[in-house]
Amino acid sequence: MRILVIADHDGTTMSDATARTVTAATTMGGEIHILVIGHGVEAVASHAAKLQSVAKVLCADAPSLAHGLAEPVAAIVARVAGGYDNIVAPATSFGKSIAPRVAALLDVMQLSDVTSVISADTYERPIYAGNALQTIRSKDKRRVVTIRPSAFPAVGEGGTAPIETIEAETVPELVTFKGSEVTKNERPELTSAKIVVSGGRGVGSEDQFKQLVLPLADKLGGAVGASRAAVDSGYAPNDWQVGQTGKVVAPDLYVALGISGAIQHLAGMKDSKVIVAINKDADAPIFQVADYGLVADMFQAVPQLIAELDKT
C-alpha cells in the first residue's frame, strides 16, 4: 500500500492543512510520499521532508507550475498516480480544484471532505451540510480522497525524508494567471486557529464588524470568521465565511456574535470544542449548540467582554 499526499502551499510555505492531511494518511496504513508542485518550491519541499511518517518527497519544479493551476498540476498527479493506491489532498480551495480533475483522469470516483478514515478504502464523510454522516467504501482500484483538515491534528516534525525531483508535465497553455488579491493577515489562519470569533448579520454593517468582531478576535489572539449572511451583506470577505459552503473550523473556542445559527453555518463550526454565543434573540438556534450562551445586545456585550478580558 502506497499513499501520495499532494502538498498545499503558497509557493514559500506549506499549509498546515497538508500536515493534517498527512495525519489522515497515516491512518490509511502504508508508505507515505508527498508531492510538491510549484516553482521555486525548495523551501516547501524541505519542510515536507521534515514531516513525521513521510518516506519520500517528490518535487516538480517549473515556471509553468508557479501558480498551482489545476490543469498542469492534475496532469502531473495523474501521471505519477499509477504507483500509488491512495492519492490524498487536503480539502482546501487548491485541493478541491485539482483532486476531482485527477480522479476523472484516472477514471475513479473521489471521496470528498473525509472526516474519518475507517480503512484504506472505507471512509466517513458528512453530507447534507453535516446533518448526516455517511460511511462509504470505494470499489475503484485506486482512490482519490480529499481530507477535511479540521478533523485531523497536524503531524509532528522531526523526519528526514529524501527529496526526489520529477519532471513537470507539458500541457497546452490554455490558462494564464493574471494576479491575485490575497489579504495580508496578521491573524491566525481561520481553519487552524485555536480561537475563532465570528460575526453574523446581527453585526449590522462592515464598520461595526471592524469595530466589534475584529478587536475581540485580536484580544483573544484568534482568527476572524463570518456567517454567510454577513458575507452576503458585504460585512466581511468571502474567505472568512464559515459554513457548508465556506470553511469548516473546529477550534478550541468559537465565539458567535449576532449569528442566528442557520443549518449551513452550524455545518461549519459545530465540531468546535467550546462554543460561545452572544445574541439578543433568546430563541436563536445558535443557543442549541452553544456551551455558553448570553442573551444580550452584542454592541454592549462585546466592549464589556474586552474590558473583562483586560482585567487580570
Added chain:
Amino acid sequence: MKILVPVKRVTDPNIKIRVKADGSGVDLTSVKMAINPFCEIAVEEAIRLREAGKAREVVVVSIGPTAAQDTLRAALAMGADRAILIEAETGVEPLGVAKALKRIAEAENPDIIIVGKQAVDDDCNQTGQMLAALLGWPQATFASKVELGEGVATVKREIDGGLETLELKLPIVVTTDLRLNTPRYASLPNIMKAKKKPIDVRKAADFPELADLRLEVLKTIEPPGRAAGIKVNSIAELVQKLRSEARVI
C-alpha cells in the same frame, strides 16, 4: 456563443433532513425539493451573459427523476432557452454524471459550461472539475466574476485567503461560488412562458455510464449531537466559566 448549464434537483436547503433510523439513508419522502442554490447561480450567470449580448443561447440539462422536470422548468422560467433531461430514477455519482454531461457537451458544442460548485445534498464538489478533465478543457472553479472577451474568459475565483484572476481560452468549465450573482425570481408571465419551452427527455438506458457506480454506501447515521449548554447571565460569569470551567482562554 452557447452556454450549457447543468442543474441538480436537491432537497430544499432550508429544511433540516432526517436520517432514517435503520442507517439506510436520508428520508426523502415528502421532503420539499428545489434547484440546488449553486446551480441557480449558474443559470442566472448564463442568462446575464445572454442578456448582455455575449451569448446567444442558454441550454439547461439535468440528470434525475422525472420530477427533475420541475427543476428545469424553474431554470426555463428564469430565462433559459431550452432544456434536456436525462431520466435516471436511481442514484448517480459525479463521475458518471460528468461522463454523461461530456456526451451532451459534445453534441451541443457549448463555449462555456457553467456548473454549481457543489450540490447541497452530497456536498461532493466534483462534477465541474471532472467534466473539465474529461473534455480536456481548462477550468475556473469557485468563480465570483466572469467576463467574456474574444475567445477568452477572465474569471475571478475565490481562493483561501482572497481572490485570484485567470484568463482562460474558450471553451471552458466554470463553477460558481456564492458571490457571483444573486439569482432573480421568475415573474409570473415568465413562469407561464416556461411551460411552453421544450424539454428534450432522454432515457437513462442510453447513458449506461450513469449506472457504473464506484462507491458503496455502507451506512448513513445522524452526527453525534452536542450536549446542551447553559445560559450565562453576565459577561463576568462568561469569562469566569471560560477561564476556570472550559479552560480555553
